[in-house]
Amino acid sequence: MMVKYIPVFTEDITEQIDFFTRKLGFKVADKYIIYEDAECKAIETGNAGVYFVLVERSLIPGVKNCIILNTNDCLNDYHLLKTKGVFFFNEPQYLSIGLATYFLDTCGNKFLLLEERNYSE
């Protein structure tokens, strides 16, 4: 598993993009991801393959911070973590960007386990 997307929740997406690009010097990436059914902007972090994901808070009421872990094989990691006693909210679900499921750590932090899949091939 690896961290590929770092969610940043924001009240104003335009202002947030402005801050990331003009003040911090990052670039808007030529891709977007779907998080909690909402389309989100991705910002290049400077580390190859790692992106900030700007999530508009108003689109997902009540959302809490979440760590997105990318995996090459969601079903395998889901199975391994479950056998280690990790609590999952649901079984892996098929989304438009791949296969994903949520789990909690012992302190109540929320994690999204995501296997991105290319459906255009």
Added chain:
Amino acid sequence: MDYSKILRNNNKISIRTSCQQHSQQYNADFNIRFVLSGNESYQIGRRSLSVYPDSFLILNKGTQYSSQVDSDIPAQLFSINFDQKFLCDFQTSHTLNDDKLLAKYRYNDNSGYEFNETIYPFRGDIRYNINHLKNHLDQGTQDELLINEYLYHCLLNYFRIYNEEFVEKAEKLNFLNSSTRIEILRRLNLAKEYLYSNYNQNVSLEELGEHACLSVNHLLRTFKQAFSLTPHQFLIQLRLQRAKSLLKTTDYPVNEVVNMIGFECSSSFIRLFKTRYKTTPLKYRQYRLSA
């Protein structure tokens, strides 16, 4: 590496590679058959069909068939037999949740599920899950819970594909009676599998209609309604898709690929390939090699 694995719940998975093989079999369970490389030919009753790596075949419980591999390129075959009880448990878990995915499928205790035995596209989630499962099996995993997790998802993926390829396409046909829609789609699937199996031949509309038991006019009208393409457009799309796969996985020169997929003229192939994939066959191969 060839192996056959029977799980404690009687689900069976087998993988074998061969260049020459002929066998006659009776299918004791619901069976999904994938051809990961090369191709395999089947005879089911009077129907002859060929399965390639971009498609898979399902066989219902009780079907008798013969299969044959006869090629220079070894065919790698991956087959899953689902035990009846596993299917019943799967059905129960899905008719009880919100999805209600299986509610519309016929099930009886004697013969199990009855699906349209034909060729389905092997792409998207089912392809990812089967590849993952095969990798685990190749590495010698003995964790049956993990293997069954993949089998469960494989069924889930198959039901989605069945829904898209059969139920939804039948609903697109302009007939009032639902049993007429299903019968017409069943015949259209005969035409489709004929194209899948003879994609590199000159297929005439007359022989396609004869194979599907439909008149040429009826075939043209209903094929377009169901698949949003004419049989000719469907055939061209299939040829281009298989050319792309050959360019990606083999070293055959482009001219040879053109002959293998049934095109007579290289320039029209290149033009059609470029229109569809926004790149030339050669550039596509170079890009895949560098990637």
